[in-house]
Amino acid sequence: xLGTLKEEDIEKLLTEQYIGRLGCHVQGTTYIVPINYVxxxxxxxxxxxxxxxxxxxxxxxxxxxxVDQIRNTFNWKSVVCWGRFEEIADSSEKQNVLxxxxxxxxxxxxxxxxxxxxxxxxTDAYDEEIIVFKIVLYLKxxxxxxxxxxx
Amino acid sequence: xLGTLKEEDIEKLLTEQYIGRLGCHVQGTTYIVPINYVxxxxxxxxxxxxxxxxxxxxxxxxxxxxVDQIRNTFNWKSVVCWGRFEEIADSSEKQNVLxxxxxxxxxxxxxxxxxxxxxxxxTDAYDEEIIVFKIVLYLKxxxxxxxxxxx
Numbered sequence: 001x002l003g004t005l006k007e008e009d010i011e012k013l014l015t016e017q018y019i020g021r022l023g024c025h026v027q028g029t030t031y032i033v034p035i036n037y038v039x040x041x042x043x044x045x046x047x048x049x050x051x052x053x054x055x056x057x058x059x060x061x062x063x064x065x066x067v068d069q070i071r072n073t074f075n076w077k078s079v080v081c082w083g084r085f086e087e088i089a090d091s092s093e094k095q096n097v098l099x100x101x102x103x104x105x106x107x108x109x110x111x112x113x114x115x116x117x118x119x120x121x122x123t124d125a126y127d128e129e130i131i132v133f134k135i136v137l138y139l140k141x142x143x144x145x146x147x148x149x150x151x
Numbered sequence: 152x153l154g155t156l157k158e159e160d161i162e163k164l165l166t167e168q169y170i171g172r173l174g175c176h177v178q179g180t181t182y183i184v185p186i187n188y189v190x191x192x193x194x195x196x197x198x199x200x201x202x203x204x205x206x207x208x209x210x211x212x213x214x215x216x217x218v219d220q221i222r223n224t225f226n227w228k229s230v231v232c233w234g235r236f237e238e239i240a241d242s243s244e245k246q247n248v249l250x251x252x253x254x255x256x257x258x259x260x261x262x263x264x265x266x267x268x269x270x271x272x273x274t275d276a277y278d279e280e281i282i283v284f285k286i287v288l289y290l291k292x293x294x295x296x297x298x299x300x301x302x
Contacts (some may be wrong), residue, residue, distance in 0.1 A: 023183040031231065
């Protein structure tokens, strides 16, 4: 059985998951990259070191964001959204977002009380190496496939 | 530790995985969709019902293909490739590809000896509802992050 996800199922999947794929495009080149994110109220919050995806999104802020939950080939959900990249420059908003991302990610490791050993875990909002951004979603779609026989 | 995957590690990840994300772009819209695939010799083989991704790739065959293996936020591998969409029209090649995909997918369900109950498992090369295609890759890149502490 193939179907379309309801609005509430789309919101649930976006909220429950923490890894999505971001797709951006500049001058004939499409680029997909997995990102850690936190979803809240129609916005996807994430951070990144400077690099290809940031350069591309600064050039063309129209992006695609995709999240899925795949049990197997015949049982899956996938949400595809479109939105606009916006960089977060304000120090306190930046710090709030970074803390939210860290709190979302930390329980997923085996040492939840520790900070990660590399740059992505820094909470110093003044660290210019970390770019914090949001994707303001304007369209969300979702599909699923369910086959009890292969569940 | 962040790093670049060697050519052999890129080939290994592409071969071992069976779900990837395809990114296509037409007239300002980027679209990411998860697909089942079989990788062989620089080519990604897959099938699809007619729909948005097929329409988009027929219009612009330059696509991005991304595969990853994510243990957690601090331990992952990701391969990003670029290639050209080519539809497979020849009946015997189409049938060979479909059988290859089915053999790759079937051991992943709990009932490997059975055929799936819906269209994607059909092997009839004359079924015009199923489009079989390959992505001929021309560039493959790979990155990884490894943090024993969070493994």
